[in-house]
Amino acid sequence: MAKVDKKDIRRQEIVAAAQAVAARDGAEGATLRAIAAEAGMAANAVLYYFGSHADIIAAAVQASSGRFLEKLAEAADLNMTPTARLAAVICAGTTAGLDDDVSRILYEYWPHMLRDAEQRRIQEELTSAQERVYREIIDAGTSSGEFSPLLDPAKIARTLVAQEDGLVMDVLAGSATSEYVLDLVGNLAAALLGLKAEALLQLIAVRGGSVPAS
Incomplete structure (x- = not known):
């Protein structure tokens, strides 16, 4: 034992x-x-x-980052089609950290990376990991013929993560709903990847992330 x-x-x-x-x-x-x-x-x-106090905070942010990435990994089931995986990761990326304060903790310390090298490292690693998840899905969808990317896949992945980051802040601040954010990110992803928005939004709704009617 x-x-x-x-x-x-x-x-x-x-x-x-x-x-x-x-x-x-x-x-x-x-x-x-x-x-x-x-x-x-x-x-x-x-x-x-x-x-030090800084060491405690860094450990707390690292733990929150790790939990968020676990939720993304749980959502990105390799047995699903690339489009279904895309819908699942969009749902997870915009809502997974809201139910247990993970997103709130990460956003509380986000500005600290302007002055704190360790906080910057944690946040940069989180962003890179989020981008990799999207990039893998985009590559799989392109190979299968489901996606027709309008931009370099790396740029699309970065754009989707950046949009999620900014829009989830609006949800936390109470100026937007999760449904509104899912609709925006879903429409953006569909446009960038040559998908029918209605089809992607329907998959998002099936995942439990209902979106407003267009």
Whole structure:
């Protein structure tokens, strides 16, 4: 039986506490003292497990990024047709992180990459991974004859990720609904890949991401 590493467990608890505080009170509210209180520890005790407050935040953002990518991977079932996979990943990319605050945490710390090299690394790796998911689907759809890309596939992948990133911020801010965002991204993807928008939007609706009538 594998030995339980109590230090690793405690680190995970601290990361979970940091995520909870950031989702509830924002990046500014996720102070060392607030995270320690959420974890039921003294602030100096928390630093026994992490070298600094910045290290805790980086671990929390990395964990949130990893969870988001897991949801994308779960959606991108290789047994589906490329068009169905595209619909599934659009749904996951725009809504998967909303049900458990993953997206909110990532967006809270997004501006930090302007000044923090570690935060920038995490965010850049997340974006690259999102792009790879789309690129693989686009390549598969092009090979099968389902897609007729109007631009270089890498540019299409980057465009779709950028649109998702900006539009999900609107959902979090309450200025747009998930349905509206799914409609926009679905229509954009269809136009860029030579698909009938109605067909792609229907697949998105089947995945549980209902979209408004055009």
